[in-house]
Amino acid sequence: MESPDINKITSLCKRRGFVYPSSEIYGGWEATYDFGPLGAEILRNLRNLWWKDFVHKQPDIVGIDGAIISHPKVWEASGHVESFADAMVEDFVTHKRYRADHIIEEAISINSDGSTLEEYDRLIEENDILSPDGNKLSKARRFNNLVEVEVGTLESEKTKAYLRGETCQPIFYNFALVKDSMRKKLPFGIAQIGKAFRNEIKVGPFFHRTREFEQMELEMFIHPKDADKYFDLFKRWSIDWLKNVGINEKKLRLRDQEFKERAHYNKIATDIEYEYPFGWKEFQGIHYRGDWDLKRHGQFSGFDFSYKDEKTGEVFIPHIVEYSIGLNRLMLVLLFDAYFEDGERVVLKLDPKVAPFKAAVFPLVRNKENLVNNAENVYKMLLEAGLNVDYDDRGNIGKRYLSQDEIGTPSCITIDYQTLEDDTVTMRDRDTTEQKRVKITDLSEELIVD
Structure with a gap:
């Protein structure tokens, strides 16, 4: 089937406890989401899998x-205070603000990321691009993406600091x-x-782009002569790992960034993109950051x-090849990739390694005490085996x-009347609906996945 409409994913996430709009009782907060019980389990499974493998x-x-x-100087040294900015345009009537490159791409399907302010203005003017509400747009101007905070106990002595704009800076200074x-x-x-x-100026769709997000990053410190080797290794490793957690390889692609798209610290950058119903979008990057x-x-x-090489005596500043993936975006990719409709049946064909529950346990009926007791005993047995089951x-x-x-x-495990006779249960497979005794x-061994 074709990729599901984003509204179906959004509805499923809220209704079944994957993702909730944050602060909903207060009207919500733009691009802010809370991960519910099932979403928290997927995120935990992904963190654990990634940490084990990487x-x-x-x-x-x-x-x-x-x-x-x-320390605030961390972000001055990293270049974020000076260079971590997007080009923004404003609707003259509604005063809504948008990323210039997003407005242009949506209007004329051109990737203009990294253009100068003058180039953005020219593209908007020459193509008569208006805001989503049909109004004229302001000239483009820069907008810094760092989130400022004030730290200190006295109002008069507070120091301006920043919430980290990326997780890797503590890796570098440590x-x-x-x-x-x-x-x-x-x-x-170091991971x-x-x-x-x-x-962020432009957020969404859903939790693809938010102002608070989670990253899984690996910085490889190398001799510069090894940069190509590790860059290629990280690309292969990335695709293999994504396939291993169940993502359809046909919906993945590697895209090399053009020079003007690259962040100020990147010499080479390759995005890993997924084909959503709203287009190809990046959720992971491989970067050669040099020194x-x-x-x-x-x-x-x-x-x-x-760093001094003990064998050769050479002294140099180590270079860095970076693996960076958005954990929340990865979860969104998995939800879109796993969603399947079979008539009236909606199925999330998640890989068992990342699924919130490994199995669900049912008594065939709940008004037969012996069936219920057996079902509860099986449920407790699986919990004690360390399996998250429903x-x-x-x-x-x-x-x-x-x-x-x-x-x-x-898998669904049903305790039925035959269970009372031979201590076997019915196990039903989610994807095929086939059943076996x-x-x-043997249940724990059947359900454990690497």
């Missing part, structure tokens, strides 16, 4: 958990500490999962980030199957 299984990669509010404390030699990597904040980050932090702090005794068995299909539960003692 950190625990790698002999040359370690992880940190850096501060969200760092490079030497990690290297020395963990006895690492180049090449080695982190955490929140970042950007004062920009360590060199700049060295200049602003006075700290020497030079229990449901509402309505008839058919409706329970449909309810679990809609939230992506891979399984011994209760």
Whole structure:
């Protein structure tokens, strides 16, 4: 089937407990979402899978958990105070503000990201581009995306600081500490999962672009001669991992950024994009940052980030190849990719590794004490085995199957009358709806996935 309409995904997410509009009782807050019980489980599963594959299984990669509010000079050194800005235009009538490149792309299907202010103005004027409300637009101007905060106990002594605009800066300024404390030699990597904040002009659709989001990042510190090798490795590794969590490879593509699109710190940048119903959108990037980050932090702090190769005696500033994926965007990709309609049946064909529940346990009927007792015992047994499973005794068995299909539960386990005779249960597969008998003692092994 074709990709689902975004309204179907939005409705499903709210109705079934994946994603809620934040502060809804107060009217909501633009581009702010709370992840409900099922969404929180998917995010947790993705974090754990990523950390296992990118950190625990790698002999040359370690992880940190850096501060969200760092010294303000961190963001001066990184170039974000000066250069972390988008071009913005304003509707003269409604005073709504939009990213200039987004307005242009939606109007004439041209990627103008990275253009000068004058180039944006010319494109808008020559193509008679109006706002979404049909009004004239202002001249383009720069808008910094860093989110400012004030830190201090006294109003008169508060210091302006910033919520981190990307998670990687603590990795860079802690490079030497990690290297020395963990006895690492180049090449080695530092990974982190955490929140970042950007004062985005244009947000959406849904939670694809928000002002608060979570990133999973890996910075590989290397000799410059190894840059191509690691850049190509990260591209292959990325696609393989995305396929492993269940994403259809046919809906993924690699797109090299043009020079004018690249962030100020990137020498080379490749986006990994997914084909949503609203177009190809980036949710991951592979970047060759050169020695920009360590060199700049060295200049602003006075700290020497030079590295000496013990074998050759060469002294140099390490270069960095970066893997950066938006965790929330990855979840949105998975929801779109897994959504499937089979007549009246809605199915989320999530890979069992990322599904919120590994299974659901049902008594065939809830008015037979012996069936209910057996079902509760099986449920408790699976919980004690460390499996996140659901229990449901509402309505008839058919409706329970449909309810679990809609939230992506891979297997449904029914305790029926035959269970009382031979200690087997009916196990139903979400995708095929096929059923088989399984011994209760074998259930944990059946449900555990790598």
